[in-house]
Structures are given as C-alpha cells and as structure tokens.
Amino acid sequence: MMLARVADSLYWIGRYVERAEHMARLSDVMLTATLDRTEAATEVARIALAAVGDTEPEKALAPFKATQALVLDREDHGSIATSLARARENARQVRDQITTETWERLNLVHFRMTDPNAGRVFRDGSQAFLHDIIADLHLFKGAADATMSHGEGWRFLLLGVYLERAQLIGALLEVCFGDGKRKPITDHFALTSVLRMACALEPYLRVYTADMQPRFILEFLLLDEDFPRSLRFCTDRIEEHLAVIARNVEPGHANPERVAGRLRARLQYADMEEIQAQGASAFISGVLDECAAIHRMVYETFVAYPLEQRLPA
Amino acid sequence: MVPRDLVLCAPSYRREMQNLYVPHGAYANVCGSDLIRQPDGTFAVLEDNLRVPSGVSYMLANREAAKRVFPGVFRGAGVRSIDRYPDLLLSTLKGMAADWRPNPQVVVLTPGVYNSAYFEHAYLARLMGAPLVEGRDLVVHDNMVYMRTTTGLRRIDVIYRRVDDDFIDPLTFRRDSGLGSAGLFNAYRAGNVVICNAPGTGVADDKAVYAYVPEIIRYYLGEDPILPNIETFLCREPAQLSHVLANLDKLVVKAVGASGGYGMLIGPHSTRAERAEFADALKADPANYIAQPTIQLSTAPCLIDSAIEPRHVDLRPFILSGEKIAVTPGALTRVALRRGSLVVNSSQGGRLEGHLGHRRRP
Structure with missing residues (x-):
C-alpha cells in the first residue's frame, strides 16, 4: 500500500532518470563520432538527433551546438538538465519514501548540472562531463537497488525505468531500421555507433562477434533475452513489476499487467524472419503503441482512478 | 478567572x-x-x-x-539520548485514535514541498514510518477520511497536521484553501478521525493568555x-496600561496575536519616534498589547x-x-x-x- 501520488512520483523519477541517461549517451556517441569529419559521422549525428525527435538536417552539421542544447538547455523540455531537474523535484516530493543514499546520488547529479560553471566544464571536457553524468545515474540506480526495500515503491521506480527504456530504444530502432524511404545503414562505423547509443557494443560483440550486420543488430536489440536494453528484456521486467504491483488491486480495473504480459509474449516468441517479412517498422511501432497503452493503463489503475469505483459501498 | x-x-x-x-x-x-x-x-x-x-x-x-x-x-558528558522522540510521537498519536480501531492509521499532513518546514514534515514521517500526505491525497466520504493509495482508498484514523487551522478544510475554514480536504472537519466532529493538534489550540499561544x-x-x-x-503587564487593564506608557523605554511591548518576532517594540533599543508610534497604537487598542520587562537573555x-x-x-x-x-x-x-x-x-x-x-x- 502506498499513496497514489507517491507511486506517481517514483514512476516519473524512474522515467526521467532513464531519459537523462539515454540522452547523455546519445550526446556522447554523437560528439565522439563527429570528431572525424566523415560522411558516416554526419549520419551518426542525424540518427542520434532523430532518435530524440529532432529531424532538422542542419543541426546534424553542427553537432557540438546541438549537444550543448540537448544537455544544458533549461528551456528545452527534452534536455538532460530538464529531465534531471524534474527527477529531483519528484524525489523531493517523496523524500520520505526513498533512502538517504538514493536521494544523495540524485542530489549530487543535480548539483553537477546546476553548478554555475557547468557550461564551462561541458565546453572544456564534454565527454568527461557526460561520462560523469552517466556514472552518477548508474550510482543512483545502484543505490536504489542496494538500499531501498524491494517493495511497491521500488517497483514503481523500475516500472518507470523500463517503460521509458523500451520507448527510447524503440524510437532509436525505428530511426535506424524502420524508415523504408531512407537507404538502410550499412557503414560499419555508423552501425557500431548505433550499438554504442544503446550501450550494447560489448555485449553484442560477445554474441555476434565483430560481424556488424543490420539484421543482427536489430535482432539483438529487439529480442535478446539477457541484454538489459533489449526490448524483450524491458518488457520482461515491465510485466514482472506490474504483476506484483497489481496483486492487491480489486478486480474490475483496467488491466495493464495483461497487456504487458501479451507484449512480453509477443517479443519472447517473435521470429526474426517473420518480423522482416512483415517489415520491422510495423513491428516496432506496434511495440511502442503497446508501451503507450501500458503507461495509460497504469495511470487509470493505480494513480488517477475514478473515485466512484473505489468508495466503500 | x-x-x-x-x-x-x-x-x-x-x-x-x-x-x-x-x-x-x-x-x-x-x-x-x-x-x-x-x-x-x-x-x-x-x-x-x-x-x-x-x-x-x-x-x-x-x-x-x-x-x-x-x-x-559526547563520550565524557553523559548526554541523554533523544532518539526516542519519533517513537514517542507515534505512540502519542496512535493513542489518540478511537479504542475500537485496532491498528490505527496515522498520517502526517503537510502543505507540500514549498513550505519552509517541509524538511521537518518529511523527516518525521520517515522516522515514524507514517505516510506523508497532502490535502490532494485525502478524500472524505460519509464523514470518514481516506487517502488515495495505489490499491484504492484507505481509511485514516489520526492526522498529525502541519497545516494551519485556517487551511485544513475549505468547507469549514478558509474557502480558498487548496491545502486541506473538503469535509475533513465534519469527519473530525463525527469522531471518525482525530486531528492533532486540535484546531483552535492557537488560543493558548496568545501572549495575553500567557499571563494567566x-x-x-x-x-x-x-x-x-x-x-x-x-512578569507581564496586560495593557487591557487601565492601571497596567498607564504603567506601560510611563515606562515604554524600559519595557518590551508585544502584540498579543502576532508571532515570529513581528509587531514588537524593544524599549531600550527603540527610537523616540518608534515609542511615540507604539504609544498611539497602545492607546487606540490596549487589549491588543502586553508588555514585559526587558530581559537579558x-x-x-x-x-x-x-x-x-x-x-x-x-x-x-x-x-x-x-x-x-x-x-x-x-x-x-x-x-x-x-x-x-x-x-x-x-x-x-x-x-x-x-x-x-x-x-x-x-
């Protein structure tokens, strides 16, 4: 049992933290890639920007400026600065529900971002700055895992993390493998960069070796059972957490755990041949739609439920 | 008396x-x-x-x-422990619940993160293991108070409220308050929930009541x-008022309802103009003031x-x-x-x- 408002805040902490981490990684890969002025580098910048919903082609030609805005711009709703500010704001609302260790980690990232010198630090060493943010957020998740009770609150936090991750990786895959109009990515460098954006390069190499095939990459990021950023892995966790959270809700409500279970099964028993025959784009957007539906149903079931249904008779 | x-x-x-x-x-x-x-x-x-x-x-x-x-x-001084405070507070609050409620649900009611004492509200809630609720988490139905949880509504027995009287129920007190919950006070009067401290205890903070x-x-x-x-002089008594007016430069004058160190005159540190201003205020509304000798804290x-x-x-x-x-x-x-x-x-x-x-x- 926990307050609906608290569950809501924890869920959003998870989402914002995951979003910030993903953005930081995309920015890092983009900056590193574009240190060489090659055709492939511009392609990488285009992919990274498109994956965060920015499709203006000229931005990909000025990657430093684009990342600077993506990281530090407080006006921008999608920037890392905004995501982290919101994560901390939510955490402050539920300060009594998260352990001091967990709160401290998030507060430290917040101080790093709001430091008056943050702009200069980013200019002088962008990669180091982004690397530190990612490391901080890993520490946050580690502290949450190691010190919080693995009860309902923790599950809402992780539900947010995995739902956000599924949607972010889904969006990245859609950009890379979905769009039929653009010519498929074949360049070796661009493909490794895509794997880096999903933090998947080393785990991929261990499974498929250095053989960079778009088909293998798609398969790995969609269907791998053990890699924590594959869609299948994310939906496994989403279902697992939802099933426990929904255990104590009276029957008759919307059924997010059922939708989550169906989505998990779809990814578990998917066949790569079929996906390709059907078109990866359709498959990925189907998964993304289901994720959006789960988000909606989580709200209807646990957070913003109509009072009339729950009043004692 | x-x-x-x-x-x-x-x-x-x-x-x-x-x-x-x-x-x-x-x-x-x-x-x-x-x-x-x-x-x-x-x-x-x-x-x-x-x-x-x-x-x-x-x-x-x-x-x-x-x-x-x-x-x-600390090692040498024999300092007594204060760690039990949250535990004592919780048992005091639980003891306020009706006898027939076996395991009373205690909550801390806060105005929210923008209140200057939010740290304290969250701190106490955490140490007591009680949910920290805001007005928007509460629902009153049939004179019972519930909070919105992930699994539905849950009945509340005792509210340790850190919201001022005026704001706890827009139906009874200030209408424009969004910090409380509509119907809360009726539930309290019906005996279905206990509000701690009780509304109206501010009467005892009054500096004139203090004198009694x-x-x-x-x-x-x-x-x-x-x-x-x-020693306190009540300006509402004519004899004491004239004593206060005669000794304004030695006394501390306080408005009875004010708190937070506002609305007071410290005689020895005041200017002639300030004293004149306070003298006028005293004559206009003597009952609103008390005076005390300036004490060297x-x-x-x-x-x-x-x-x-x-x-x-x-x-x-x-x-x-x-x-x-x-x-x-x-x-x-x-x-x-x-x-x-x-x-x-x-x-x-x-x-x-x-x-x-x-x-x-x-």
Missing part, C-alpha cells in the same frame, strides 16, 4: 470546536514552550507554542551532526507552577565569521501529551544571530542548534 472576551475574541479562537471533546482531553499533543535563563540562573517560560510547534527535526538532525563532529564531547497561565495552573491543578512566567558562545562571540539564546523543549505526558530530554536552542539582538526567532534568521540534556546526578 480568564476574561471571557480574551478567549472568545482571540483571532485563533475556533467557534467550530465548541462542545467537542477529544480523547484524553489532550488538545495540544505536541507543545513547544520557549524557555530562557534569567540572570539569576533560574529558568522561566517566555512563550508557549501549542498551535503547530516546529523545530523538533532540527533538534534530532543537529544531534546527529554534533555526534559526528564532536564525538569526544500560572493562575490557570493554581486553579485547575491546585499546585504551584514549576517554571515561573516572565542568557548567552552562549557561537562561531560567527570564524570567531567565537556571545549570542543570546533561548531553549525549546518538546512536550508530548496524549494518554501520558512525555518530555524529550533535549531541546532546540535558538540563537539571535545579530549581535546584541534579543529577538530569537527562526522566521527572522535565527540559527538553530541542538541542546544537550544532561543526566542529572543521583
């Missing part, structure tokens, strides 16, 4: 509380009285805070910090007060800009009352940061320190 109009006309008087009896007759479950040490070394009560006294979390958090910084001081406290103790308890009051050495300097302090112990009364063996020391200032209030930039309660020698 206490003039009727003094209570009935107090701004914090709540007519809505008439004929309402609370469990154990405990209206002020948490009370923080401000004590000072007089020049002769005896302690006296400066002020009572029964409405929603704050600061206890600073006492607890400062103690933790002090232990980390000065472990040596020793008499109240003698009359109702038949015993002498252990801690004396500061005791000082404690404080670290100010890397030098040790004396600053005036007062002491706020916390008293819990429900089925039983408990006083925590420690207190909050508040410091007047400006040199020579006699106004000690956290709303005016006072700093807070923990105070160590020593074990009395047998």
